[in-house]
Amino acid sequence: MSSAPKPHAANPVKRSVICGIGHYLPDNIVTNDELSKRVDTTDEWIRERTGIRQRHIARDGQTTSDLATRAAEAALNDAGLTAQDIDLIVVATTTPDYTFPATATIVQERLGIHHGAAFDVQAVCSGFIYGLKVTDSLLRTGGATRALVIGAETFSRLLDWTDRTTCVLFGDGAGAVVMECQDGEGSNDDRGILNAIIRSDGRHREMLYVDGGPSLTGTVGHVRMLGNQVFRHAVTDIAAIMKECADNCDIPINDIDWFVPHQANQRILDGVAKRLKIDPTRVISKVGDHANTSAASVPLAMQAAIADGRIKRGDLVMLEAFGGGFTWGATLLRL
Incomplete structure (x- = not known):
């Protein structure tokens, strides 16, 4: 007597998995009290309206690619990988080092990567989410094997430091993830x-x-x-x-x-x-x-x-x- 048929397993799918994460924040911290000496504001005014207590500001000569590279190195270390394991770099930024080339290519060179592709994504504050979407598509379709997705900004370079409605809101920093394609079962339990x-x-x-x-x-x-x-x-x-x-x-x-x-x-x-x-x-x-x-x-x-x-x-x-x-x-x- 034959046994009952087994239920079909979910169709296997490709999933883009985060296998490492890193960050970098400039060591120059500017508090609300310090800002109040430069613009007509107070610590109480800023906290009440925004929840912000302080921000990190890049020092003179410190660029977006500097921050991005440090965050990328931290993410690679967290993933237990080397730069040579990466064949795609996507940098989300509104404050690139140059109009061109892309900041991602500068990070690529600093990491010693001479293969694969590197490019920037510009969607302002949504840039990292856009970068994840683009990278997910490339990984799942075989366009890359492992990727660095980096959000990096020296946003302080865009600020009017006499405008208290904007200059109190922003800071500089970088965060990065390492992503790779893995097989999943096609369910919500997949990584x-x-x-x-x-x-x-x-x-x-x-x-x-x-x-x-x-x-x-x-x-x-x-x-x-x-x-x-x-x-x-x-x-x-x-x-x-x-x-x-x-x-x-x-x-x-x-x-x-x-x-x-x-x-x-x-x-x-x-x-x-x-x-x-x-x-x-x-x-x-x-x-x-x-x-x-x-x-x-x-x-x-x-x-x-x-x-x-x-x-x-x-x-x-x-x-x-x-x-x-x-x-x-x-x-x-x-x-």
């Missing part, structure tokens, strides 16, 4: 990226932009922002895309272990959590320690939460960001 979504809407670019550029003015320019309007769009759009990202995997928001948002403003973090009814203790917040580091903020926050033991291997993690453009996106992954 790696389960779903990733990116969006943009150029109609709102004048709410958050830099008033210069090679083609427009021939200058770098400064950050300009309509804060209240950015806040409203950020909370609405981030909450919607996070829900869509989770729904695509048939995973309830409350089943996600940790949320790692772009570290722009504590009020935005709180607003999104309230809108989705997320327990605030499951939202990683490092905005107080390093302010808004644009494309670097998500990997910086994730690295900190892994280092202190909150996020562990096997946890379900949602990453999200919102930036000028407007751009926004979300990534759901199992570490």
Whole structure:
């Protein structure tokens, strides 16, 4: 007598898995009290409106590629790999060393890599999420074997230090992950990226932009922002895309272990959590320690939460960001 047929296993799929993470923050820390000596503000005013206590600022001569390379080296060390194991480098940045070449190629050279490909992604504060999406596609389709995805910024170089509405919000830093393609079972229990979504809407670019550029003015320019309007769009759009990202995997928001948002403003973090009814203790917040580091903020926050033991291997993690453009996106992954 034949036995009953076994249920079919889920179709195997390729998953892009994070196997190492690293960070670098400049050692030059600027507190709110120090800023109050340069611009009309106070520690209380900044904390009450943003949750920020301090920010790291790159020193003269310290470039985005310097920060990115240090973060990449830390991520490689965490993964137990060498630079020669990498055949793709994607750097998300709004503050490249040069108009060209890409900052990623400078990192590639400094790491001693002479094979594969390296390029930059520019989506402002959403850059790291965009970088993950692009890298995930390349890894799963065989375009690369192992990749470094780096968010790195010297955002202080874009600031008008007389404008208290913007200069208090930003800082410099870099975070990096090493990713490789692994076989999964095609279920939500797989390690790696389960779903990733990116969006943009150029109609709102004048709410958050830099008033210069090679083609427009021939200058770098400064950050300009309509804060209240950015806040409203950020909370609405981030909450919607996070829900869509989770729904695509048939995973309830409350089943996600940790949320790692772009570290722009504590009020935005709180607003999104309230809108989705997320327990605030499951939202990683490092905005107080390093302010808004644009494309670097998500990997910086994730690295900190892994280092202190909150996020562990096997946890379900949602990453999200919102930036000028407007751009926004979300990534759901199992570490």
